[in-house]
Amino acid sequence: MPRQTLTTLRRLKEAGEKICMLTAYDASFARVVDDAGVECILIGDSLGNVIQGHDSTLPVTLDHAVYHTECVVRGAPQSFIVADLPFGSYQVSPEQAYASAARLMAAGAHMVKLEGGMPMLKTVRFLSQRGIPVCGHLGLTPQSVHALGGFRVQGQQPDARALMLEEAKRLEQAGADMIVFEMIPASLAAEITAAADAITIGIGAGPDCHGQVLVLYDMLDVFPGRKARFVRNFMAEGGSIRDAIDRYVRDVKAGKFPAPEHSFR
Ligand code: KIV
Numbered sequence: 001m002p003r004q005t006l007t008t009l010r011r012l013k014e015a016g017e018k019i020c021m022l023t024a025y026d027a028s029f030a031r032v033v034d035d036a037g038v039e040c041i042l043i044g045d046s047l048g049n050v051i052q053g054h055d056s057t058l059p060v061t062l063d064h065a066v067y068h069t070e071c072v073v074r075g076a077p078q079s080f081i082v083a084d085l086p087f088g089s090y091q092v093s094p095e096q097a098y099a100s101a102a103r104l105m106a107a108g109a110h111m112v113k114l115e116g117g118m119p120m121l122k123t124v125r126f127l128s129q130r131g132i133p134v135c136g137h138l139g140l141t142p143q144s145v146h147a148l149g150g151f152r153v154q155g156q157q158p159d160a161r162a163l164m165l166e167e168a169k170r171l172e173q174a175g176a177d178m179i180v181f182e183m184i185p186a187s188l189a190a191e192i193t194a195a196a197d198a199i200t201i202g203i204g205a206g207p208d209c210h211g212q213v214l215v216l217y218d219m220l221d222v223f224p225g226r227k228a229r230f231v232r233n234f235m236a237e238g239g240s241i242r243d244a245i246d247r248y249v250r251d252v253k254a255g256k257f258p259a260p261e262h263s264f265r
Helices: 006-016 027-035 062-075 092-105 119-129 142-148 160-174 188-197 241-253
Strands: 017-025 040-043 080-084 111-113 134-139 178-182 197-205 211-214
Touching: 006 017, 006 080, 006 197, 017 197, 027 040, 027 062, 027 188, 027 241, 040 062, 040 211, 062 080, 062 092, 092 111, 111 178, 119 134, 119 160, 134 160, 160 178, 160 188, 178 188, 188 197, 188 211, 211 241
Parallel strands: 017 040, 017 211, 040 080, 080 111, 111 134, 134 178, 178 197, 197 211
Antiparallel strands: none
16 A cells, blocks of 8 residues: 555545544554554653653653654554654754754655644744645643643633634644644534544544544553543454454544544533
């Protein structure tokens, strides 16, 4: 199969076919995810939690992200590769963001992801005008977990909802081709998606985004501890890692995942 590109992903969106994304951090898992037909692989800074054992994503450095991106790219010949810009590697200035993003792109990423709305518009424009595809990330943004007061649903109050609608639109106008929405009401994700040119990807954002993402180690239940409401343990239903990922792809494509019990109001 030829590699997924922004063009093939946009075609899926236009055709109404759900887009599957999973995280991966190494070549072996990336190979299984890629073989299973997951269109996008995210080298998430969740690697700080699931690979490094930290209780947040904040200690992840650009060197870590570059290393894991190189590993994943070697294992994934078909997927579209999105790499997270880690905390502290892009917030200072658009120039700092460009220098960091350039390292991830040179490592083999096809797009970089950054967290935040209004304060990031200039940076998103700067990167996209210079040929670096950008994925935004709104809602629960884990790099701001301390400012947000913990891992909680975002966009539930009318003013927060209105702000997120505006931020999504402005990110898109600044050049973001994809936006991840984490832990927001399903109705808000549906409203944003209905008006979006960018590809919307949900995690705890209901069934109506153009695509879905989960942290691989959560959906395979290898990461210990209590799971967020939006996580389904696909390993409990399948006999192997490959079977669990196949089931994820099947259920996302069929609109069966996420179900109401994985969503927020
Ligand atoms: O770091 C990550 O894995 C992410 C996903 C949760 C979207 O940003």
